[in-house]
Amino acid sequence: MENKKMTLVEHLAELRKRIVVTLIIIILFSILSYIFVEEIIEFLTRVMEEELVYISPAEAFLTQIKVAIFAGFIGALPVILYQIWSFILPALKKDERKYLTLLVPVSYLLFLAGSAFALLVIIPFGIRFFLGFATQDLQAMFSIRNYISFVIAIVIPFGLVFQLPLLVIFFTKINLT
DSSP, rough: OOOOOOHHHHHHHHHHHHHHHHHHHHHHHHHHHHTHHHHHHHHHHHTOOOOBOOOOOOOHHHHHHHHHHHHHHHHHHHHHHHHHHHHHGGOOHHHHHHHHHHHHHHHHHHHHHHHIIIIIHHHHHHHHHEEEEOOOOSSOOOBHHHHHHHHHHHHHHHHHHHHHHHHHHHHHHOOOO
């Protein structure tokens, strides 16, 4: 997009276009993820020593949909980041744009690193911690829905927290004070 002044309506049209593209990509990646949802769930539940259960008729199916959407979001994240930065790009100065070129791929890699840290370190530690509360009279029984919600609630914040160094570097480079 060339560097021209846009009206409010043009900005809103551009934003709408980018949101539609983002939603379509998430849907496509979610459909693709649903094909592999059993493998994804198996990977996410590998740390569970206890057997997972489902306690309502549709829980297992709805959890598969949730996992497919989550995996679709993670898979579509490079496109989502590109759409965000492409919308912001015209408002930036030339030297700010130079840093942005590196920002998108590094941002995705940092998100993946934070997610991997959560999956490989934090979640196994957290599960062991919570299973430590089980006694002979109090047995742990996790439902698949609650376990997957727990995993997502840990993975996304860790992926986002791993973005902080990048934001600090970016704001330092553009002298934002």
